[in-house]
Structure formats: structure tokens, C-alpha cells
Amino acid sequence: MLSARQFSELLNLRAPLSKIISVYLPVDHQGTHARTLASLLRAHAREESAADDAGEDLKLVEEFAAGFAPSAWRGAAIFSCKALGVWRACPLPEPVRPALRIGERPYLAPLLSVCDQYQRFGVVLAGRSRVRFLEVFMGQIREYEELAMSWPGLGPTQSRAVAEKLDGLARNQEFSRIVVGAEPEISDRLAGLLRTVLQQNLILDETLGAETASETVLERIRGCEDSARKVRESVLAHRLLDLSRSGEAVLGLDRTLRALRRGQVRLLLIRDGFAKMGYLCQRCGDLSVGFNRCPACNGVMGAIFNVVDELIQRALDGHCEVVRLLNDSVLDSMGHIGAELSAQEASGAVALKSDAAADSRS
Ligand SMILES: [Zn+2]
Structure with a gap:
């Protein structure tokens, strides 16, 4: 799991001399990630820039991909810069487009786009004789075993100690939600001792407790996140539909492509799994259906x-x-894709096109 600290390290990472490798791989049970990586590496080897010093990093990525168990994951993001001692591999619950980039900064846009859809949960499981602390983020769970506490009874003094520990952890790990799994008497007492900002983001769950298996906690939180996401997606799709009536959004692939070409897109919504054959201009790299x-x-x-x-x-x-x-959403009957437009005419259109031309040459 990428911790909040590792995340901000990636965001601030610069390696102007020794380049950073960023790799994105789609993952499934057919071993797609290994084949995709092999073809990315072949393409990289054909490029003139292959005479860089990325060989050792690419070897590490290959070793990781060879040993990676797909499980229920749909993608993976890997960042490596051996010279700086940086190695981060992050399984993703959503698919990503294959990419291999080498530069002085890690290529984070696809990772950030997935992360934005997930919250970081701090979990405290409190019973009368034992208290455990866990973290759930992007489909992964981590237990802070070194923080676990055990004693007979959870009185006012012990409750205060638990609240303090949770507070420290929440600050360090930048939790956006706190789950307290305990019987009501204990969770009420703990909740009363927390800072206001934590109280405002608190979920009390009496079905969880000190003896709950971490897989059960993960399932429970994943279920809550899935339901919340369903609601959020439905709201976004309906808003898109409303905005399209006043010309502030476009629906369908063709119109979305046109808006992107003009640099007008602020928010892009796509139905997961939507794919279509299309065409790429050999001269300027523009796209068309x-x-x-x-x-x-x-x-x-x-x-x-x-x-x-x-x-x-x-x-x-x-x-x-x-x-x-x-x-499923209303977008399914509206072309599976659409975009909210930004208010001002963006100047990004030209940049987008020249990037595209560079991509098509590589
Ligand atoms: Zn063209």
C-alpha cells in the first residue's frame, strides 16, 4: 500500500541526472501484464534514447512483473530510480493504459486519477482487552501491529490513550475517514475523545470489533466505498446530462474528441470497459472515430x-x-462517454496536439 508519506515523496520527486522509470500495466488472469511489459520493453529498446542508464531499473520492473499475482487487481503502477533508492509498486483496482516513461519526474497522472476516487480510512478495532489499528486505502489493508494495545478493561485512562494514538496516526497517515469498530459503549466513549475534525469524519460500526479478521474489515469498507461510489457516479452522470442541455457538456465519443481537441474538457466521464476502433492522423497525431x-x-x-x-x-x-x-448510469444510453467543458477557451489544444504527434512517432 502506498502510504501518505510515500505518496507525497513521489509527488515531489525529481531526478534530473538519473532518470525515473514509470510503468503502467493492465492486469488480468491471462498474464496480460507480463506480455504488455515485454512489448513496452521492446518498443523502448528500439528508441534511440534506449542508450540511457535505465537498464537496471527496467530489470527490477521485469522481476516484479514476473512475480506479480494478479488476484483481483486490474492494473499496476511501478516507479523506480535505483540511483536514488526509489522503488514503489502499487496494484490498482482500476485498469490503466500501458505506459513506460522515463524522465526526471515520475509520471503520476494515471495513478492520481485512480487515487482520487478512493479515501484513506483509519480503522480502530476496540474491545475490552485489546485494541488494534489498521489502514485501508485503494483496496488494500495494513495493520499497525506495533501500535496494538492489550490490557484488562477499557476505562477512561485507556480510552484516552487509544484516542491519542489514533490522533497521531490520523495526522501522519492523512486519514480522510475514521472507522471505529466496537460495541456502542466503547465507541461512544472513544468518539467523545477525538478531535472535532476526526469526529466529523467518523463511522461507527458495531459489527466490527477487536477480534474481527482484517480481510473482513477490508470487505466491509470496500462494500461501503462501492455504495458511495455508485451514488457519486450517478450524480456525476446526471449532472453531465443536465449540463449538456445548456451546452456546458458534450455527450458521445465524437463530440468528446472534438472538445478535447479544442482543449475544452474539464472533466471526462467514461463507462468502464468502453472501447472503440478509431483513427490516428499520421501527420499531426489527431484522433477521429x-x-x-x-x-x-x-x-x-x-x-x-x-x-x-x-x-x-x-x-x-x-x-x-x-x-x-x-x-450502470444514464451515460450508458448516451454514448458511454462525455465531458464537462471548462468555462474559458483553453490554450491546451495546441499542446495536446503536439504531444500526440510526438507519441505517434515513438
Ligand atoms: Zn492531422
């Missing part, structure tokens, strides 16, 4: 397997917010 001359430069278009993936990538690179809808 219809086989035709390039809408931007009239150049020749070449077919690409999934234009939606390419569109998501460009939206991320253009600093648009991207939300994958994992649940």
Missing part, C-alpha cells in the same frame, strides 16, 4: 485499436479530471 482525412490537418489517418484509451491518455496528459464509471 470516422475513417477520413484528418479533421485538423487533412493528413492521412491510420487505424488504431482503441481510440477511447488514447483519448483518456491525452485527457490525463492535458490535466483533465478523468472518472471511470464502474456502475
Whole structure:
């Protein structure tokens, strides 16, 4: 699990001399991640820049991919810079587009886009003789065994000690929600001792307790997150539909592509799994759904397997917010994709296109 501290380290990481490797792999039970990595490495080896000193880092990534158990994961993000002693591998609960980038900063946009959809939960499981502390984030759970406390009875003094420990942990780990798993008498007492900001983000759950297995805690929190996400997605999809009536949003692949080309997209919504064949301009790298001359430069278009993936990538690179809808919504009958537009005419359109041209050459 990426801790809050590791996360902010990645955000601030710079290695101007020794470059940082960022790799994203889609994951499934068919071993896709290993094949994808092999083809990314082949493509990298063909590039002129392959004469860099990334060999050792790429070897580490290969070893990781060879031993990675897909489990229920749908993606993986890996960052390595051996010279700086940096290694972070993070399984993801959502799919990502394959990518291998080498630069002085880690390539974080796809990771951030997934992380934004998850909250960091601090969990305290309190019984009369034992108290445990755990953290749940992005489908993973971690137990702080070194913080566990055991004593007979949970009186006022012990409760205060538990609240203090939880407070310290919450500050260090930047928890956005706190779950107290305990019988009501204990959880009420603990809740009363917490800082206001923690009280405001508190979930009391008497079905959990000091003896609950960590897998059960994870399942329970995942269930709550799934329901909350379902509601959030439905709200976003309905808002998109409303905004489209006043011209502040567009629906459907073609219109979304056009808005992205103009640099107008603020928030992109896509139904998870939506894919479509499309075309890429060989000259300027613009995207299109219809086989035709390039809408931007009239150049020749070449077919690409999934234009939606390419569109998501460009939206991320253009600093648009991207939300994958994992649940059924009104968007399913409106073309599976749409975008809220930013108010001002963005100047990002030109940058997007030149990035795309660079991508298509590599
Ligand atoms: Zn073109």
C-alpha cells in the first residue's frame, strides 16, 4: 500500500541526472501484464534514447512483473530510480493504459486519477482487552501491529490513550475517514475523545470489533466505498446530462474528441470497459472515430485499436479530471462517454496536439 508519506515523496520527486522509470500495466488472469511489459520493453529498446542508464531499473520492473499475482487487481503502477533508492509498486483496482516513461519526474497522472476516487480510512478495532489499528486505502489493508494495545478493561485512562494514538496516526497517515469498530459503549466513549475534525469524519460500526479478521474489515469498507461510489457516479452522470442541455457538456465519443481537441474538457466521464476502433492522423497525431482525412490537418489517418484509451491518455496528459464509471448510469444510453467543458477557451489544444504527434512517432 502506498502510504501518505510515500505518496507525497513521489509527488515531489525529481531526478534530473538519473532518470525515473514509470510503468503502467493492465492486469488480468491471462498474464496480460507480463506480455504488455515485454512489448513496452521492446518498443523502448528500439528508441534511440534506449542508450540511457535505465537498464537496471527496467530489470527490477521485469522481476516484479514476473512475480506479480494478479488476484483481483486490474492494473499496476511501478516507479523506480535505483540511483536514488526509489522503488514503489502499487496494484490498482482500476485498469490503466500501458505506459513506460522515463524522465526526471515520475509520471503520476494515471495513478492520481485512480487515487482520487478512493479515501484513506483509519480503522480502530476496540474491545475490552485489546485494541488494534489498521489502514485501508485503494483496496488494500495494513495493520499497525506495533501500535496494538492489550490490557484488562477499557476505562477512561485507556480510552484516552487509544484516542491519542489514533490522533497521531490520523495526522501522519492523512486519514480522510475514521472507522471505529466496537460495541456502542466503547465507541461512544472513544468518539467523545477525538478531535472535532476526526469526529466529523467518523463511522461507527458495531459489527466490527477487536477480534474481527482484517480481510473482513477490508470487505466491509470496500462494500461501503462501492455504495458511495455508485451514488457519486450517478450524480456525476446526471449532472453531465443536465449540463449538456445548456451546452456546458458534450455527450458521445465524437463530440468528446472534438472538445478535447479544442482543449475544452474539464472533466471526462467514461463507462468502464468502453472501447472503440478509431483513427490516428499520421501527420499531426489527431484522433477521429470516422475513417477520413484528418479533421485538423487533412493528413492521412491510420487505424488504431482503441481510440477511447488514447483519448483518456491525452485527457490525463492535458490535466483533465478523468472518472471511470464502474456502475450502470444514464451515460450508458448516451454514448458511454462525455465531458464537462471548462468555462474559458483553453490554450491546451495546441499542446495536446503536439504531444500526440510526438507519441505517434515513438
Ligand atoms: Zn492531422
